[in-house]
Amino acid sequence: MKKRQLSPARRQPERRTSGADLLALLVVGLTVALAACNITAPSDPTPEPAGTLTVRFLDVGQGDAILIRSPEGKTLLVDGGRSTTRMAEHMQKYSIDKIDLMVATHADADHIAGLVEAAKAKPTYFINNGLAGTTQTWDRLVTALKDAGSTFQKANNQVFNLGSARVSIIAPPAGMGGDQNENSVGVRVDFGKFHALMTGDAEKPETTAWLSQNRPEIEGPIQVYKSIHHGAANGDHQAWLTRVRPQNVVISVGSNTYGHPTQTALDLYAANGVNIYRTDELGTVTFTGKADGTYKVNTER
Ligand SMILES: [Zn+2]
Numbered sequence: 001m002k003k004r005q006l007s008p009a010r011r012q013p014e015r016r017t018s019g020a021d022l023l024a025l026l027v028v029g030l031t032v033a034l035a036a037c038n039i040t041a042p043s044d045p046t047p048e049p050a051g052t053l054t055v056r057f058l059d060v061g062q063g064d065a066i067l068i069r070s071p072e073g074k075t076l077l078v079d080g081g082r083s084t085t086r087m088a089e090h091m092q093k094y095s096i097d098k099i100d101l102m103v104a105t106h107a108d109a110d111h112i113a114g115l116v117e118a119a120k121a122k123p124t125y126f127i128n129n130g131l132a133g134t135t136q137t138w139d140r141l142v143t144a145l146k147d148a149g150s151t152f153q154k155a156n157n158q159v160f161n162l163g164s165a166r167v168s169i170i171a172p173p174a175g176m177g178g179d180q181n182e183n184s185v186g187v188r189v190d191f192g193k194f195h196a197l198m199t200g201d202a203e204k205p206e207t208t209a210w211l212s213q214n215r216p217e218i219e220g221p222i223q224v225y226k227s228i229h230h231g232a233a234n235g236d237h238q239a240w241l242t243r244v245r246p247q248n249v250v251i252s253v254g255s256n257t258y259g260h261p262t263q264t265a266l267d268l269y270a271a272n273g274v275n276i277y278r279t280d281e282l283g284t285v286t287f288t289g290k291a292d293g294t295y296k297v298n299t300e301r
Contacts, residue, residue, distance in 0.1 A: 048291035049164035053191035055224050057277075057285040058090045059300060061254030063110030066198055066226065067094060068189055070163030076101045077123070078187050078198055080114030087114030090284075091121065099123040101160055101167060102150070103187055104141070105200025106180040107133030112141055119144035129172055129183040130154035155185040164291075165191040168217045170199070173209035181229065182206045188217040192291025197244060198226035207240045220245025223295055224287045225274075227251040231261020241272050248275045248297065250285050 051071025058065040060081025067090070068076040077099050080087050090096070102123035104112050112133065119141065126145050132138065145152070155171040170186030177183075184200030197218065199207070207228070210218055218240075225246030228235030230253045249269050251261045261278065269276050277285045283300025 048192040050291075051164070052288045052290055053165050053189070053194060055189070055196045055287045055289070056094065057226070057250045057252055057279055058087075058094075059254075059279045059284045060086050060090075060114060060252070061280075062230065062256040062260070063114070063254070064105070064198075064200065064226070064230075064252045065090070065114055066252075067096065068162070068165075068196070070165045070191070072163030074100045074163040074165075075121075076103070076162055076167060076187075076189070077115070077118055077121075078103045079105055079111040079200070080116075080118050082110040082113045084114055084117040087117040091118065096121050100125070100162060102126045102145075103155075103169070103185060104128040105184045105187075105198075107131060107135070107138050108180050108201065109135065109137050111200065113137050116140045116144050119148050119150070122148040123150045125153060125160070126150040127153050127155050127158070127169055127185065129180075129185050131178065131180060131183055133180075162189070165189055170210065170215065170217050172206060173213060176206055176209070179203075186210070186217065191289055193293030194224075194289030194291060194295060195220075195222045196224040196287070196289075197222045197246075199228055201229040201232075201235070203229065203232075203234045204237055207237070211239060211243060218243055222246045223248060223289060223293070225249045227253075227261065227265060227269075229260075230256070230258070231265040232258065233262045233264040236265055236268055238268065238272075241268065241274075246272075246274050248277065248287070250277045250279065253278060253280050255280070 054069045056067040063081040064079040065081040066078040099121040106129055155169050157171050158169045160167040168188040172183040181201040181203050182205055184202040186199040189196045222244055227249050231251045253260050286298045287295050289295035
């Protein structure tokens, strides 16, 4: 896996080690070793990061847009909904003036149209599934991102540091053909013991392939989970939820003619004891998580 720093770490100057330095190192090493013998109470080697991670499912009507902020104010936007006007309102309301990482899970309009507006926040990195869209909306997005100076990357299981949170990109498995939904990019965010997972509109063939790959990124429990494909019947299924073990599911949905969310999906979540939040009923849904795994939920309505 490749790991990238959104803010690159400063490189230490190279230094040669002399004989005198080696002697000094030996003395220091011996002192540390002796001191270690006296330690009785084990200390936690990696203290949990402070602050909270915010995962906000923006109410964009029928579509997806998830805004994630690290305690340090680093920003990840996963999809942007279908409306530039709606996205402009959210950008103002939540002060989105810089995006560090933007992910388009796939190139359908209900996921990328709002990203054209969000490109004004000059994303440092833009990640997509590698399948170019065939619409004017897609062309507009590419132009906006080029103007913003964004670095384009195809989803390749990259890992990013978003401040003290970690973002894992889950690349579509090979052999999914040319369908946009079945080539959805997955995103997992880990902040200590607080975990979020979203996989766009991935349909059963894609999630089944991820299951057979035994990917660590899909292992639950997951506190914050996005319903696949707005609660369509071809999205979430039992074998997948058994692995993911979501505690809360957010269905990002608006008025639509597809029958989203389906009773099949709602029954599946209920049978698995998952708390259900719908953006069409509750507006924007926000989770605020701490590194110890505890969290709070707020809804707009
Ligand atoms: Zn969709």
